[in-house]
Amino acid sequence: MRTPVLARFRRVADAQAWAEERLGPAPKKPTWAELELSPQEGWISDGRQVLHFNPVRYSRYSQALELTTGELIPGQAPLLKYRKEIRRDEAIKLWAKKLRSGWQVCTPQWTPPQPLGSGN
Structure with a gap:
């Protein structure tokens, strides 16, 4: 029977180092300052394509934008x-x-449609 990976290590830090060695570093978690900023509408373009970011849900636990x-x-x-x-x-x-x-x-390029899930 194989020993579970975490049982091979005496400290959690050793297990984390082993995992990072094989999988790469863990993704950076956002800071509270980044999370506390409420999302804003924004437009960005490369001259041909345009992305419109529009906040649709914002609470402490659920933050989403419509792209x-x-x-x-x-x-x-x-x-x-x-x-x-x-x-x-x-x-x-x-x-x-x-x-x-x-x-x-960039400036707004079109009038945004109703958000997804608005039921209209």
Whole structure:
């Protein structure tokens, strides 16, 4: 019978070091300062595609934003590709990743539709 992984170690720190060696470091947890900021609506674009972040649920335990993706077509109305609800921490990571890759904050590009799950 095999010994469970945690039983092989005398200290939790040793087990964590073993796991990080094999799996890489644990993801960084957001600080309270990051969590306490209420989510804001935001628009970001690379000149062709646009992402719209819209808060739909905010409480201490449940924070979500609706992500709407659209494509700008010269001389026409924007083509809305898809909408989905994502957790706040995922939205923060996506926003930062897009900014690092050259996307820029922009003005609203369309009138946002009703949030998902609004029943309208």
